[in-house]
Amino acid sequence: MEIQKISTDEVKQAAHYIQQGELVAFPTETVYGLGASALNPQAVKKVYQVKGRPSDNPLIVHVTSFEQVKEYIQESHPLAEVLVQTFWPGPLTIILPIKPNTFDTVVTGGLATVAFRMPDQALTLELIRQAGVPLVGPSANLSGHPSPTTAEHVIHDFEHSIKGVLDGGPTKIGVESTVLDLSDPNKPPMILRPGAVTKEMLEQACHTPVAVDSHLLRADEAPKAPGMKYKHYAPVVPVQMVHEQEWEQVASYLAHHPIRAGILAGPTAAEVVRGEAAAVYMYADDSVQAATQGLFSGLRALDETKAGLDCLYVATYPEDGLGVAYMNRLKKAANQMYFTNNETEV
Numbered sequence: 001m002e003i004q005k006i007s008t009d010e011v012k013q014a015a016h017y018i019q020q021g022e023l024v025a026f027p028t029e030t031v032y033g034l035g036a037s038a039l040n041p042q043a044v045k046k047v048y049q050v051k052g053r054p055s056d057n058p059l060i061v062h063v064t065s066f067e068q069v070k071e072y073i074q075e076s077h078p079l080a081e082v083l084v085q086t087f088w089p090g091p092l093t094i095i096l097p098i099k100p101n102t103f104d105t106v107v108t109g110g111l112a113t114v115a116f117r118m119p120d121q122a123l124t125l126e127l128i129r130q131a132g133v134p135l136v137g138p139s140a141n142l143s144g145h146p147s148p149t150t151a152e153h154v155i156h157d158f159e160h161s162i163k164g165v166l167d168g169g170p171t172k173i174g175v176e177s178t179v180l181d182l183s184d185p186n187k188p189p190m191i192l193r194p195g196a197v198t199k200e201m202l203e204q205a206c207h208t209p210v211a212v213d214s215h216l217l218r219a220d221e222a223p224k225a226p227g228m229k230y231k232h233y234a235p236v237v238p239v240q241m242v243h244e245q246e247w248e249q250v251a252s253y254l255a256h257h258p259i260r261a262g263i264l265a266g267p268t269a270a271e272v273v274r275g276e277a278a279a280v281y282m283y284a285d286d287s288v289q290a291a292t293q294g295l296f297s298g299l300r301a302l303d304e305t306k307a308g309l310d311c312l313y314v315a316t317y318p319e320d321g322l323g324v325a326y327m328n329r330l331k332k333a334a335n336q337m338y339f340t341n342n343e344t345e346v
């Protein structure tokens, strides 16, 4: 089987594949998702198989409205309505307790809750409507690889293992949705994964403090979300993070060592070091939005480069606003490693 690139006027075909229990990747505003009918356990099993995803890591169910969510949930959370009105369609996933016998355990990972999201992508909303079922949609990458932000990334990972990919062009945001735990109506919302909907935005919408899962604050804490213990987003080439004021040091380090370096940074930082680098992937501009949009794409591009790189040096951004989500993904890709100029330490 060879993957089919499905154009925007062929949504009906893609919906037909989903109804047949096949896998079709779809664009969203965050990253591409690997779609299958959330009501077809065999199809969902295939999602885990082709991704190589551990089976205790539950999936997000993609819907076209909060009305659709209500068919499946046991009880709502007092803040669910206002959050959905403010942020849907958009990069916010909410976790709610479900009625028994709604979703198979392959979807829930055996939990009594499900994560729901309405993506902000007209093509994909049309796909879900035409398929007539909610879709599971983990990121459409092999488990452990950086998430896909173009149809080409999906084809790279699943050329021979899925039916098709609906091509919506490069994704706008570039990192996965904010995951918010609303499973206990008596507890405040808790962020399990940072995304483009930030803590500040959530607090402003619901007029109450929003908690942050402690494993996001402390590296040694056991994660609450089952999937969060797994390594993510890692390119094959080792990654080191570089603070804004350290690019001169990186340049001089590279000038004195036979290292084939890849650089992933905004134009201003890249300019400082490009003369010493074997390959450079520049974010579209110096903003954290451009960095977030280009992070996974850049990691993939540098990993694939024929330059045979020894190390990737990637720009850090301040950890506020969208920078929280950017740094969360980058730290995982870098295995927490920062650039240090060893010679100055001796």
Ligand code: AMP
Residues within 6 Å of the ligand: 057, 058, 059, 060, 095, 108, 111, 113, 114, 115, 137, 138, 139, 176, 179, 192, 193, 224, 225, 226, 227, 228
């Ligand atoms: P992905 O599908 O790779 O974008 O990841 C979805 C994330 O949401 C993973 O980190 C999951 O562990 C998390 N998740 C999905 N469903 C639940 C749930 N019911 N409870 C807690 N976390 C969940």
Ligand code: MG
Residues within 6 Å of the ligand: 138, 139, 147
């Ligand atoms: Mg993923």
